[in-house]
Amino acid sequence: MPGWPPTISSGAVGQNGSGSINNILSVAKFGVIISNVKMGIDNRGGGNPGVIKKAQTTQLRVGMFVHDFNCGWLENPFFAKQLLLKSEKEIEKIISVGIHELYIDTSKGLDIANAPTEAEVKKEIRTEMAKIDDHKAEVITVPMKEELKEAQKCKTEAKKLITNIMQDVRMGKQVELESVDNAVENMMDSIFRNQGALTSLSRLKSKDEYTFMHSVNVCVLMISFCKSSDVDKATIRKIGSGALLHDIGKMQVPQEVLNKPAKLTDEEFEQMRSHVVQSKLILSKTDGISQEAIEVAGQHHERYDGSGYPDKLKGAEISHFGQMASIVDVYDAITSDRVYHKGLDSTDALKKIFEWSKFHFDPVLVQLFIKTVGIYPVGTLVRLESGLLGVVCEPGKESMLKPVVRAIYDSKRERFLSAPKDLDLAASGNADRILGSESPSKWNIKPFDFIEIL
Ligand SMILES: [Fe+2]
Secondary structure: OOOOOOEEOOOOOOOOOOOOOOEEEEEEEOOEEEEEEEEOOOOOOOOOOOOEEEEEHHHOOOOOEEEEOOOOHHHOOOOOOOEEOOOHHHHHHHHHOOOOEEEEEOOOOOOOOOOOEHHHHHHHHHHHHHOOOOOOOOOOOOOHHHHHHHHHHHHHHHHHHHHHHHHHHHOOOOOOHHHHHHHHHHHHHHHHHOHHHHHHHOOOOOOOOHHHHHHHHHHHHHHHHHHHOOOOHHHHHHHHHHHHOOOHHHHHOOHHHHOOOOOOOHHHHHHHHOHHHHHHHHHHOOOOOOHHHHHHHHHOOOOOOOOOOOOOOOHHHOOHHHHHHHHHHHHHHHOOOEOOEOOOOHHHHHHHHHHHOOOOOOHHHHHHHHHHHOOOOOOOEEEEOOOEEEEEEEOOOOOOOOOEEEEEEEOOOOEEEEEEEEEEOOOOOOOOOEEEEOOHHHHOOOHHHHOOOO
């Protein structure tokens, strides 16, 4: 088995954006072999950013080509990902589901002269997000490496538990809160010892068993979000239970609709949406459940501008924890791989949520959430000013923009480093800095294979 550096089995490694090179690499590190690693351009998002423009939905006209509905596709599964607008009815439908802004491709349809390009929008979001950095140092009582073992145990147990509970509910059984409370308590303990451990693990997910893993991930992220917001532990316990059970109503949705890998019909879409009311109903009948937990489950699809469901609540009509749950729910959904789409990496997902906070979320809460997750959380592939590519392996102690990065590849010399190098970007002698995140799929790199996460 080859060691470090990874062996290049044919040709030279493609530089970012060169666009034509697809090289096969064989990489081995930390006992993990990545075979047939292909490097080349990233077609995610597609198109030339110069011709992709952001449009208000009120500006839409028949003949425009929708490049990206910009809405968290899971919210509107009856849409194709892209669409040439052929009727006013289609435009009305887009507006009716609460989409205010989307992206059009002006090379495939009508243009809007003064609309900003996607590149301009991205630049503005990057600038605005960089202003959020006022990181509060986290109290860590157990080192990351040590806590990861316990965190993995918590995650496995919670997933097993929610799988069993959901199957029981499908058979008409009641939820027994005691086991849920115990699982939440264990997750809280881990997060209070070292927040990064369990939250990093929550980003390691497969597309199998999405419903169960999503429940656990939303729970982990809600506990972390509450902790960062200085919510007291007694309340976090209640919120954690609501978060773990927030989608329990999905067990009342026919399995073929729940797992349908294609566009839903209007009727199926309504069945899917009904899971929120069902969650509320099931939890209302659960002995010992708190009002806060019911609110988390019952409001996680409400949106700040009133475009959510089931009650179209607006602004402060949505409880504080309901608003937090809506952000967390979308974040986990859009970072997850599904049969019909590839999940976004964390940094891109946070940018999207930041963009959507104009309408769908409370912007102040979104900023708090970004601080909770960190702009470059553990496992993010980043490009440094020096040209090195690396994987974030520890959160920054003082600033979320200055984490510890494990450098693995030199993009200027187009080769892997002779050995991985850990760079603490907050260290006094360090002159390097992060320019931005890189898409792991662009480099066909699995970032978690390069850090000793497990
Ligand atoms: Fe949901």
